[in-house]
Amino acid sequence: xxxxxxxxxxxxxxxxxxxxxxxxxxxxxxxxxxxxxxxxxxxxxxxxxxxxxxxxxxxxxxxxxxxxxxxxxxxxxxxxxxxxxxxxxxxxxxxxxxxxxxxxxxxxxxxxxxxxxxxxxxxxxxxxxxxxxxxxxxxxxxxxxxxxxxxxxxxxxxxxxxxxxxxxxxxxxxxxxxxxxxxxxxxxxxxxxxxxxxxxxxxxxxxxxxxxxxxxxxxxxxxxxxxxxxxxxxxxxxxxxxxxxxxxxxxxxxxxxxxxxxxxxxxxxxxxxxxxxxxxxxxxxxxxxxxxxxxxxxxxxxxxxxxxxxxxxxxxxxxxxxxxxxxxxxxxxxxxxxxxxxxxxxxxxxxxxxxxxxxxxxxxxxxxxxxxxxxxxxxxxxxxxxxxxxxxxxxxxxxxxxxxxxxxxxxxxxxxxxxxxxxxxxxxxxxxxxxxxxxxxxxxx
Numbered sequence: 231x232x233x234x235x236x237x238x239x240x241x242x243x244x245x246x247x248x249x250x251x252x253x254x255x256x257x258x259x260x261x262x263x264x265x266x267x268x269x270x271x272x273x274x275x276x277x278x279x280x281x282x283x284x285x286x287x288x289x290x291x292x293x294x295x296x297x298x299x300x301x302x303x304x305x306x307x308x309x310x311x312x313x314x315x316x317x318x319x320x321x322x323x324x325x326x327x328x329x330x331x332x333x334x335x336x337x338x339x340x341x342x343x344x345x346x347x348x349x350x351x352x353x354x355x356x357x358x359x360x361x362x363x364x365x366x367x368x369x370x371x372x373x374x375x376x377x378x379x380x381x382x383x384x385x386x387x388x389x390x391x392x393x394x395x396x397x398x399x400x401x402x403x404x405x406x407x408x409x410x411x412x413x414x415x416x417x418x419x420x421x422x423x424x425x426x427x428x429x430x431x432x433x434x435x436x437x438x439x440x441x442x443x444x445x446x447x448x449x450x451x452x453x454x455x456x457x458x459x460x461x462x463x464x465x466x467x468x469x470x471x472x473x474x475x476x477x478x479x480x481x482x483x484x485x486x487x488x489x490x491x492x493x494x495x496x497x498x499x500x501x502x503x504x505x506x507x508x509x510x511x512x513x514x515x516x517x518x519x520x521x522x523x524x525x526x527x528x529x530x531x532x533x534x535x536x537x538x539x540x541x542x543x544x545x546x547x548x549x550x551x552x553x554x555x556x557x558x559x560x561x562x563x564x565x566x567x568x569x570x571x572x573x574x575x576x577x578x579x580x581x582x583x584x585x586x587x588x589x590x591x592x593x594x595x596x597x598x599x600x601x602x603x604x605x606x607x608x609x610x611x612x613x614x615x616x617x618x619x620x621x622x623x624x625x626x627x628x629x630x631x632x633x634x635x636x637x638x639x640x641x642x643x644x645x646x647x648x649x650x651x652x653x654x655x656x657x658x659x660x661x662x663x664x665x666x667x668x669x670x671x672x673x674x675x
Contacts, residue, residue, distance in 0.1 A: 253310045254334035258342035265362035267420030269297045275318040304350030358440040364418035367446040371512045373585040375409030383414035406583045407646045421453045431460045442473040449480040467491040478520040498541040503548045531570050539572040545579040546587040550598045553605040588630045589639035594669035599626040
């Protein structure tokens with residue numbers, strides 16, 4: 231073995247040993263670009279990468295190959311090798327404590343310690359990348375914040391012009407009613423810098439074999455289509471697996487020629503409910519248009535390189551429809567889940583806190599659990615669905631919050647959504663979820 235590398239004996243990584251050592255393979259094979267242009271370990275972490283002086287790295291000034299062996303990553307790799315906890319990984323730790331498969335658990339398929347230099351650097355480049363193309367979006371999703379959608383921030387500022395107290399409250403409740411409120415007017419368009427765009431496209435073409443593209447909404451961002459054009463012109467599509475996370479409000483006809491050329495492609499379908507429910511959560515989405523665009527991608531599943539994955543954001547506003555959503559998806563998939571049709575890991579929305587169904591009164595959570603449990607048998611033969619489904623049932627019946635804390639969040643839920651619904655002058659949560667309204671009213675008497 232090269233003397234510059236850490237002298238470790240080969241270890242067979244099983245689930246128990248991986249989790250006991252805080253190991254995450256992403257720090258050895260994956261690069262993440264945040265919608266702001268900053269860089270992090272992965273999408274589940276909150277800390278920006280920094281150099282030895284604590285300066286945050288940014289794609290407009292720091293090359294991707296430098297960020298890959300930044301001081302932050304080198305330190306974290308060594309912590310994982312030593313089995314020490316990494317503070318940035320708290321989200322995965324919390325999910326594992328709830329009985330869910332975390333991102334690191336599902337991604338730990340290889341052992342990388344022997345490829346690590348003594349200072350924590352590695353000599354290879356990452357094979358995968360998650361790329362957030364800013365926060366330009368065409369929707370204002372209930373669980374979203376302005377860092378993911380510039381439309382959310384614009385709307386909150388519009389409401390705040392009429393009610394300054396509401397705007398002040400929004401900012402005070404950052405993380406509870408909105409994910410992030412430092413700058414409601416923020417727009418992330420780092421990818422429009424010509425030098426950055428050129429270097430990014432070259433880096434992807436040279437090193438990346440598996441890329442996940444997220445926004446904002448990528449399909450309304452011209453640079454997303456430019457990336458396809460770039461890779462196609464250089465005959466690189468055949469070497470790359472691309473995953474597109476989309477709200478399905480927009481498609482490009484050129485996909486009919488691009489997608490079959492890829493090594494593989496996946497569409498993550500962000501559908502959080504049926505009919506009016508998804509139109510409410512992902513305002514102002516149109517469910518009929520979503521279904522039409524799903525059919526567009528379904529028609530492209532003629533080869534063996536494509537798949538469509540249902541990826542709902544499970545939350546208080548749709549947990550009662552989880553069984554109906556999954557039944558609808560099975561119907562769309564012609565009853566066949568596997569190679570071409572999948573369901574994601576049914577992620578529960580943690581933030582903002584008012585979207586987390588943990589805040590609901592016990593009677594409502596148990597009522598929903600009873601409804602879902604009755605349909606469990608419907609999914610016999612689909613072990614993955616049943617496993618995650620049972621995880622949701624377990625959490626619905628558990629009291630994760632004390633009563634005063636839960637009631638405080640319930641009040642915030644009502645205030646935020648009532649103000650937003652009144653501004654939009656569309657269907658309200660009270661109209662769509664009368665049983666939830668009744669439960670909250672009784673809880674807050």
